Amino acid sequence: xxxxxxxxxxxxxxxxxxxxxxxxxxxxxxxxxxxxxxxxxxxxxxxxxxxxxxxxxxxxxxxxxxxxxxxxxxxxxxxxxxxxxxxxxxxxxxxxxxxxxxxxxxxxxxxxxxxxxxxxxxxxxxxxxxxxxxxxxxxxxxxxxxxxxxxxxxxxxxxxxxxxxxxxxxxxxxxxxxxxxxxxxxxxxxxxxxxxxxxxxxxxxxxxxxxxxxxxxxxxxxxxxxxxxxxxxxxxxxxxxxxxxxxx
Amino acid sequence: xxxxxxxxxxxxxxxxxxxxxxxxxxxxxxxxxxxxxxxxxxxxxxxxxxxxxxxxxxxxxxxxxxxxxxxxxxxxxxxxxxxxxxxxxxxxxxxxxxxxxxxxxxxxxxxxxxxxxxxxxxxxxxxxxxxxxxxxxxxxxxxxxxxxxxxxxxxxxxxxxxxxxxxxxxxxxxxxxxxxxxxxxxxxxxxxxxxxxxxxxxxxxxxxxxxxxxxxxxxxxxxxxxxxxxxxxxxxxxxxxxxxxxxx
Numbered sequence: 287x288x289x290x291x292x293x294x295x296x297x298x299x300x301x302x303x304x305x306x307x308x309x310x311x312x313x314x315x316x317x318x319x320x321x322x323x324x325x326x327x328x329x330x331x332x333x334x335x336x337x338x339x340x341x342x343x344x345x346x347x348x349x350x351x352x353x354x355x356x357x358x359x360x361x362x363x364x365x366x367x368x369x370x371x372x373x374x375x376x377x378x379x380x381x382x383x384x385x386x387x388x389x390x391x392x393x394x395x396x397x398x399x400x401x402x403x404x405x406x407x408x409x410x411x412x413x414x415x416x417x418x419x420x421x422x423x424x425x426x427x428x429x430x431x432x433x434x435x436x437x438x439x440x441x442x443x444x445x446x447x448x449x450x451x452x453x454x455x456x457x458x459x460x461x462x463x464x465x466x467x468x469x470x471x472x473x474x475x476x477x478x479x480x481x482x483x484x485x486x487x488x489x490x491x492x493x494x495x496x497x498x499x500x501x502x503x504x505x506x507x508x509x510x511x512x513x514x515x516x517x518x519x520x521x522x523x524x525x526x527x528x529x530x531x532x533x534x
Numbered sequence: 535x536x537x538x539x540x541x542x543x544x545x546x547x548x549x550x551x552x553x554x555x556x557x558x559x560x561x562x563x564x565x566x567x568x569x570x571x572x573x574x575x576x577x578x579x580x581x582x583x584x585x586x587x588x589x590x591x592x593x594x595x596x597x598x599x600x601x602x603x604x605x606x607x608x609x610x611x612x613x614x615x616x617x618x619x620x621x622x623x624x625x626x627x628x629x630x631x632x633x634x635x636x637x638x639x640x641x642x643x644x645x646x647x648x649x650x651x652x653x654x655x656x657x658x659x660x661x662x663x664x665x666x667x668x669x670x671x672x673x674x675x676x677x678x679x680x681x682x683x684x685x686x687x688x689x690x691x692x693x694x695x696x697x698x699x700x701x702x703x704x705x706x707x708x709x710x711x712x713x714x715x716x717x718x719x720x721x722x723x724x725x726x727x728x729x730x731x732x733x734x735x736x737x738x739x740x741x742x743x744x745x746x747x748x749x750x751x752x753x754x755x756x757x758x759x760x761x762x763x764x765x766x767x768x769x770x771x772x773x774x775x776x777x778x779x780x781x782x
Contacts, residue, residue: 311683314616316673338678368562381694422690423697425564430586435559438683439690442670446629449671482769497759505753514745521730525774 288448291391293319293398294437295356297412300404302327306336306344307434308401313340314438315445320347321356321398353400353415362390362397365408365416366440368424368431376418383420384443391448399440404433463512471512472499474519481526536696539639541567542685543604545660546651550575554584554592555682556649561588563689564696568595569604569646601648601663602717609710610638610645610754613656613664614684616677624666624752631668632691643710647688652681662744663713665751708756719760720747722767729774 294312299305305328309320320343322328328349337344350356357363364383365375378386383399390397400416402408413419422439424431463471476495485491507515542560547553553576557568568591570576576597585592598604605611612631613623626634631647638645648664650656661667670687672679711719724743733739755763 307680307683310678310680313676314672314679314683338680339676340678380690423693424562425693428561428587430558430588431562432555432558432586432682432686434680435555435562435683435686438680438686442628442687445671445673479766482766482773484766484769494762497762501753501755501759501763505749507749511745511749514742518727518730518732521732522770525730527773527775 287316288388288391289316289444290318291394291396292317292387292444293321293356293360293396294441295321295323295353295398295400296325296433297323297353297400297408298326298403299401299433300326301433302330302332303336304404304433306333306338306340308437309333309337309340309343309347311434311438312441313343315441316448317441317444318343318346320344322347322349323353323356324351325349353412357398357415359396360398361395362387363400363416364398365400365413365419366402366422366436367407367419368422368429368436369407375413375416377421378418380420380422380439380443381447383418383440384445384447386418387444388447401433401437461509463507463509467509467512468503468507471502471507471516474516478519478522481523535564536636536639537564537692538566539642539644540565540635540692541569541604541608541644541646542689543569543571543601543646543648544573544681545571545601545648545656546574547576547649547681548574548652549681550578550580551584552652552681554581554586554588556685557581557585557588557591557595559682559686560689561591562686563693565689565692566591566594568592570595570597571601571604572599573597601660602713605646605663605713607644608646608713609643610635611648611664611713612646613648613661613667614650614670614688615655615667616670616672616679616684617655623661623664623748625669626666628668628670628687628691629695631666631688632693632695634666635692636695644712649681649685658744662747662751665754708758711755711757711760715757715760716751716755719750719755719764719767722764726767726770729771 294317296305296308305322305325312320333344334341387397400408400412402412420440422431422436475498542565544553544556553570553573560568581592582589635645648656648660650660668688670679670684723746
């Protein structure tokens with residue numbers, strides 16, 4: 287799996303809950319390689335409980351004393367940031383980052399994404415390891431993205447791009463009604479509206495039918511749905527007062 | 535701000551921490567309107583602490599006894615799901631949902647996104663309020679997305695698209711029927727089908743209605759179209775044989 291060439295590195299994480307939530311966020315998107323650089327508390331019960339069933343990622347997590355240990359063998363390193371930084375650094379958005387990481391992984395290269403502390407993000411020294419920064423867009427008045435939420439967004443963009451070309455199965459949809467079947471339905475509907483004397487001054491027949499055709503065309507009924515609608519029309523005809531004119 | 539026309543509705547949320555984390559996730563993406571339907575515990579200290587500095591969203595959150603109260607005035611309702619569902623429902627990805635929601639908001643319409651319980655997601659009854667479902671892509675072997683993480687992804691896709699261009703698209707569309715009007719129409723339709731004795735072995739009443747709801751939700755009738763449909767239903771009732779039971 288292409289995701290196995292991408293590692294996520296949490297640097298000096300303060301809250302154990304964020305480590306657990308990170309493991310869970312990664313696993314939902316098929317990512318498994320978690321590195322922890324100087325975590326404040328690990329392992330801990332809070333880490334495990336927030337990880338839900340992603341405990342396997344914690345069991346296999348690599349705890350590293352220095353960032354450079356965690357980056358061994360990586361040919362691409364991206365850092366994350368939610369705000370503008372004082373030091374200028376080439377910056378991309380999460381979507382471009384997803385593409386870049388997956389493309390690198392497909393070329394057989396190892397890549398890493400760095401996440402800084404809850405309070406201050408990445409330090410300038412951390413940033414110096416990065417080829418580029420990923421700037422997660424946030425509202426100007428409140429950029430306080432939770433650490434695991436940032437992980438979730440990046441993981442999601444990686445998965446989105448990784449899943450595209452490996453062909454998504456997709457729901458096997460029911461066949462839509464074809465044009466001929468729709469025409470037959472509209473003829474039936476027109477007949478019933480006539481039987482009901484449903485022609486009013488506000489709705490001249492042609493305009494009325496056009497509006498109904500537009501409505502049902504928009505819904506694009508499948509064959510089963512069209513059969514239900516036709517069945518209802520037939521039931522109406524069978525149950526009308528005999529006094530209604532124009533009926534066979 | 536366009537985000538002010540989009541509300542997020544958390545339904546029967548069990549863990550207070552998820553409500554706080556949701557408020558924070560929303561606020562980072564400029565969303566402010568939080569609705570809580572039957573929350574297990576709210577307000578609570580855990581909610582507040584996980585919200586970080588997004589307490590204003592909690593102060594202004596609307597606690598509603600029923601989902602239909604929370605959807606008052608909404609012309610577009612989207613539900614979220616991380617797995618395939620037994621009942622088929624039109625499904626889009628988070629990116630398309632972001633576009634759809636922002637486009638609706640720019641036309642001056644109110645829209646809602648529904649998030650179900652931590653354990654089971656949205657119930658079938660919840661889904662019947664939805665025009666479409668948003669399927670958040672996840673790894674096949676582990677779809678256990680945290681509730682606030684799902685909120686973060688959808689909020690992020692909304693913000694991404696809202697930030698791109700703040701220009702208004704052209705067509706001033708007719709107002710769509712809102713959730714309440716749709717419910718009234720479905721009640722009327724159910725009544726007519728009952729009058730017609732339109733219940734067959736192939737179509738148990740609940741399944742039949744669900745299929746019709748799905749069809750008409752997909753079409754998203756505007757108010758005029760809904761009036762035409764309601765007019766047809768009334769005309770049917772007025773013209774049924776007097777022998778039909780169950781009629782006033």
